[in-house]
Amino acid sequence: MVRTAIKSLFGRPATRRYPFGPKRAYYKNTRGSIKIDITGCIFCGLCQKKCPTGAITVTKEEKKWQIDRLRCIICGYCVEVCPKKCLKMEPDYTGPSTGGREDTYRRA
Amino acid sequence: MKKRTVIPFGPQHPVLPEPLHFDLAVENETVVEAIPSIGFVHRGLEKLIEKKNFLDYVYVAERVCGICSFIHGLTYCLAVEGIMKIAPPPRANYLRVIWSELSRMHSHLMWLGFTADAFGFENLFMNAWRIREKILDIIEETTGGRVIFGSCKVGGVRKDIKKDNLEAIVKKLKKYSPDIKEITGVFARDSSVKHRLVGTGILTGEDAYDLGAVGPTLRASGVSQDMRKLGYAAYKDIDFEPITEKAGDSYARCMVRIREIFSSIDIIEQAVSKIPEGPIETKVTGVPSGEYFARAEQPRGEVIYYAKSDGTEFLKRLRIRTPTFANIPALVKLLPGCELADVPVLILTIDPCISCMER
Numbered sequence: 001m002v003r004t005a006i007k008s009l010f011g012r013p014a015t016r017r018y019p020f021g022p023k024r025a026y027y028k029n030t031r032g033s034i035k036i037d038i039t040g041c042i043f044c045g046l047c048q049k050k051c052p053t054g055a056i057t058v059t060k061e062e063k064k065w066q067i068d069r070l071r072c073i074i075c076g077y078c079v080e081v082c083p084k085k086c087l088k089m090e091p092d093y094t095g096p097s098t099g100g101r102e103d104t105y106r107r108a
Numbered sequence: 109m110k111k112r113t114v115i116p117f118g119p120q121h122p123v124l125p126e127p128l129h130f131d132l133a134v135e136n137e138t139v140v141e142a143i144p145s146i147g148f149v150h151r152g153l154e155k156l157i158e159k160k161n162f163l164d165y166v167y168v169a170e171r172v173c174g175i176c177s178f179i180h181g182l183t184y185c186l187a188v189e190g191i192m193k194i195a196p197p198p199r200a201n202y203l204r205v206i207w208s209e210l211s212r213m214h215s216h217l218m219w220l221g222f223t224a225d226a227f228g229f230e231n232l233f234m235n236a237w238r239i240r241e242k243i244l245d246i247i248e249e250t251t252g253g254r255v256i257f258g259s260c261k262v263g264g265v266r267k268d269i270k271k272d273n274l275e276a277i278v279k280k281l282k283k284y285s286p287d288i289k290e291i292t293g294v295f296a297r298d299s300s301v302k303h304r305l306v307g308t309g310i311l312t313g314e315d316a317y318d319l320g321a322v323g324p325t326l327r328a329s330g331v332s333q334d335m336r337k338l339g340y341a342a343y344k345d346i347d348f349e350p351i352t353e354k355a356g357d358s359y360a361r362c363m364v365r366i367r368e369i370f371s372s373i374d375i376i377e378q379a380v381s382k383i384p385e386g387p388i389e390t391k392v393t394g395v396p397s398g399e400y401f402a403r404a405e406q407p408r409g410e411v412i413y414y415a416k417s418d419g420t421e422f423l424k425r426l427r428i429r430t431p432t433f434a435n436i437p438a439l440v441k442l443l444p445g446c447e448l449a450d451v452p453v454l455i456l457t458i459d460p461c462i463s464c465m466e467r
Contacts, residue, residue, distance in 0.1 A: 029249060
């Protein structure tokens with residue numbers, strides 16, 4: 001292991017110098033958070049039925065789509081079942097918060 | 109007359125990754141008896157099956173353990189597919205094999221790091237985990253998550269890997285192979301490491317078999333038993349042999365896990381060369397009715413899932429028997445006779461995964 005030890009002593013560090021350097025680019029497949037294109041949503045409620053944790057709430061009369069970010073396990077089941085394909089998986093994860101975090105989207 | 113003292117090896121200990129309690133009866137720093145206490149992270153996941161749809165439960169089964177998570181999900185899917193008599197397509201089986209072996213590699217590299225940390229060799233711990241990061245990058249690229257894969261479902265797999273990605277994975281693993289050889293060579297040959305591992309915690313073959321030990325703990329005592337030989341999920345088409353050692357001490361258990369890392373690289377290469385084209389899932393209709401035993405080989409040993417259902421969408425009973433639970437009697441047998449300072453290393457050599465053990 002002498003070879004590795006000397007290489008690490010004089011070489012670059014193995015870790016990234018974030019925040020003094022750039023973040024590593026996410027992979028295309030990385031599961032980070034769910035994003036909705038609300039103009040295409042028909043409020044059928046399939047995503048609410050299939051969500052394993054019950055993080056999504058759909059109200060058809062008020063045209064409201066709500067997701068509890070801290071309950072979502074980013075499994076991607078809702079993305080698969082949406083008939084209009086308006087749900088997408090983004091690689092950026094939800095940031096930290098000090099209370100609950102519920103995002104609401106309405107169609108005007 | 110020697111006086112007995114009882115020392116608690118508590119739920120919180122710097123060397124343990126998860127909480128486990130032992131009451132150690134010692135006489136002059138030699139352990140004479142060890143009494144385990146478990147139940148610190150019990151979450152009641154088996155009871156949850158009665159409230160969740162059987163298709164949704166895959167996500168819960170994956171989260172039983174953070175290290176061996178893919179194989180928990182895979183065995184649950186095997187149990188439900190066995191009840192409903194669904195056969196996933198061949199390409200799904202090969203993809204399941206590739207992900208299982210990647211999961212095994214990252215678990216063994218993690219264990220090597222913990223063991224090096226347990227006897228104070230922090231440089232080796234960090235270097236082993238540096239290589240493990242590269243395996244986790246491969247897993248993240250293909251499934252989206254680093255430790256919770258989310259890629260197995262009843263009837264097949266959820267994501268596909270394209271052909272050139274598969275060949276890129278094999279090339280990367282071959283490139284990392286000399287680094288892995290160098291790090292694991294330190295475990296095999298360094299005199300200070302051998303001083304801690306050789307000759308401690310000897311478990312004979314008959315004892316290991318009678319007490320019901322599984323996995324590398326059993327294979328290091330000379331008994332050749334590997335659940336992958338049962339032939340689930342495309343293992344019947346892959347050519348490999350279970351890895352055994354004869355000595356039965358901590359050094360033998362370490363060597364079995366090191367050689368299993370290289371055997372996994374070979375299995376992935378074979379799987380990538382044999383994988384057929386085709387669909388990755390079969391459609392699931394209806395509800396299960398019946399019962400089934402599914403067994404698979406986790407990095408720590410044999411895991412058993414027993415599922416029973418009576419015709420509704422909620423399964424009636426799910427019983428999970430994890431490998432760490434089967435290895436605890438063997439651990440209680442091999443602790444007496446060692447010094448107090450050897451106890452952390454011995455507990456780590458059976459690779460305890462306590463969150464699996466008490467789901």
